[in-house]
Amino acid sequence: MARANITNxxxxxxxxxxxxxxxxxxxxxxxxxxxxxxxxxxxxxxxxMVFALRRKPIFHETSRYILFGHMLLNDSVLLLVTTIMxxxxxxxxxxxxxxxxxxxxxxxxxxxxxxxTLAVMSLERYVAICFPLRxxxxxxxxxxxxxxxxxxxxxxxDIIIDIIYAFIINPYNLGEILYCSRDRLFPAKWQMxxxxxxxxxxxxxxxxxxxxxxxxxxxxxxSVSSDKGSARKAHRTVLLHLIQLGLCLTSFxxxxxxxxxxxxxxxxxxxxxxxxxxxxxxLSPLIYGLRDDAVRPLFKYYFSCRSGKxxxxxxxx
Numbered sequence: 128m129a130r131a132n133i134t135n136x137x138x139x140x141x142x143x144x145x146x147x148x149x150x151x152x153x154x155x156x157x158x159x160x161x162x163x164x165x166x167x168x169x170x171x172x173x174x175x176m177v178f179a180l181r182r183k184p185i186f187h188e189t190s191r192y193i194l195f196g197h198m199l200l201n202d203s204v205l206l207l208v209t210t211i212m213x214x215x216x217x218x219x220x221x222x223x224x225x226x227x228x229x230x231x232x233x234x235x236x237x238x239x240x241x242x243x244t245l246a247v248m249s250l251e252r253y254v255a256i257c258f259p260l261r262x263x264x265x266x267x268x269x270x271x272x273x274x275x276x277x278x279x280x281x282x283x284x285d286i287i288i289d290i291i292y293a294f295i296i297n298p299y300n301l302g303e304i305l306y307c308s309r310d311r312l313f314p315a316k317w318q319m320x321x322x323x324x325x326x327x328x329x330x331x332x333x334x335x336x337x338x339x340x341x342x343x344x345x346x347x348x349x350s351v352s353s354d355k356g357s358a359r360k361a362h363r364t365v366l367l368h369l370i371q372l373g374l375c376l377t378s379f380x381x382x383x384x385x386x387x388x389x390x391x392x393x394x395x396x397x398x399x400x401x402x403x404x405x406x407x408x409x410l411s412p413l414i415y416g417l418r419d420d421a422v423r424p425l426f427k428y429y430f431s432c433r434s435g436k437x438x439x440x441x442x443x444x
Contacts, residue, residue, distance in 0.1 A: 158398065158401070159217060161401065162213060162397055162400060162401050162405070163210055163213065163214060165401065165405055165406075165409065166206040166207070166209060166210045166405055166408075166409070167206075167210065169202075169203075169206060169408075169409040170203045170206050170207055172412050172430070173199045173200070173202060173203040173206075173411070173412055174203060175426060175430050176199055176412050176416050176422065176426050177196055177199050177203075178429055179422065179425040179426050179428070179429050180192055180195070180196045180199075180422065180425075181196075182425065182429075183425070186421075186422075187268070188268055190251050190266035190267070190268065190270075190271045191251050191252070191255075191266075192422075193268060193271045193272070194244060194247060194248045194251060194271065194275075195248070195415055195416070195422075197244060197275055197278075198241070198244050198245075198248070198411050198415070199411060199412065199416075201237050201240045201241060201244065202237075202241065202408050202409075202411050204233060204237050205234065205237035205238060205241070205408055206405070206408050206409070208230055208233050208234045208237065209234065209404065211230065212230055212234065213400065215307065221304045221305055221306055222304070222305070223301065223302055223303065223304060223305075224300050224301050224302065224303045224304075224305060224312070226307075227305065227307035227308075227312060228293075228301075228312060230307060231307070231309050231312060232283070232286055232290065235282075235283070235285065235286040235309075236279065236282045236283045236286070238282075238375075239281070239282035239283075239285070239325075239329060240278055240279065240282040241375050242329060242330060242333040242372055243278045243282060243329065243333065244275075244278060245333060245337065245368045245372055245375070246332070246333040246336045246337060247274050247275075247278065248364075249336060249337045249340040249341070249365050249368045250336065250340060251266050251271075252340065252344065252361040252364055252365055253339075253340035253365075254266055255361065256344050256347050256348070256361045257343055257344065257347050281329070284325070285321065285322055288321070289312070289318050289321075289322075292313075292318070293312065293313060309322075330372070330375075330376060333372060334369075334372060337365060337368050337369050337372060338369065340365050341365045341366060341368075344361050344365055348361075364415075367414050367415070370414075371407075371410070371411070371414060374407035375407060377404075377407055412426075
């Protein structure tokens with residue numbers, strides 16, 4: 128049987144709660160292997176898709192594909208950092224405060240970036256359908272990269288405040304050894320309340336933006352007499368953004384689900400980690416990439432490791 132070594136703080140696995148697993152438990156070992164290999168496989172899938180996007184100049188000159196590439200890279204980094212933290216938790220090892228701070232910083236930023244990127248992608252589709260004549264002037268690569276910079280600024284603002292505060296209070300603790308968790312790095316109650324406030328603000332704001340763009344595109348699709356096919360496609364895409372936002376929300380509900388269900392058995396904790404935390408981050412290439420007529424042929428070509436001279440043609444609409 129698996130044995131849990133639970134701390135008094137009842138930290139969740141996302142915050143690197145430490146628990147020991149019986150090495151003789153084959154089921155637990157299998158689930159741990161799946162918990163590590165599944166993110167690695169989807170990191171590979173994302174990297175192949177990013178490589179496919181980079182092979183054609185049209186993809187890194189078009190706003191929606193720049194945003195899609197950013198989403199793929201963001202999810203890949205998040206999956207990688209999550210896997211590293213998961214492996215550290217299973218190994219029951221301590222790391223320095225500096226390394227832990229770096230992991231927490233990257234994890235926090237990439238988690239927050241996901242919904243913010245969805246909001247910008249929805250706005251891009253909104254401009255493309257509702258203001259088609261202005262789209263080429265508004266959704267330029269330069270403006271898109273500025274938007275990505277703003278996304279990273281907003282996504283990192285919360286934890287940057289915590290890091291600056293921690294450095295001011297104790298500037299000499301970067302070499303200390305600890306079990307890595309955000310609760311241990313930033314234990315003050317006001318910091319936890321602030322983080323929850325940022326989460327609520329971002330998700331409400333992103334939800335309002337996506338719902339607004341969804342309704343606007345739907346109205347436009349019914350009113351215009353031309354290019355209704357593109358409008359309907361954009362309408363379905365924004366609907367997928369809303370679904371993906373709901374999946375992103377599950378990551379923030381992870382700790383609440385654990386406490387509500389009182390998951391003290393290691394096997395159940397692993398399943399909760401895989402289903403609630405990992406799977407939603409693995410769906411971006413499936414939801415967006417494989418349904419895109421321009422990306423799908425190239426992805427299949429490179430994923431199957433074909434080395435022929437002739438590559439699929441790309442038609443961006």
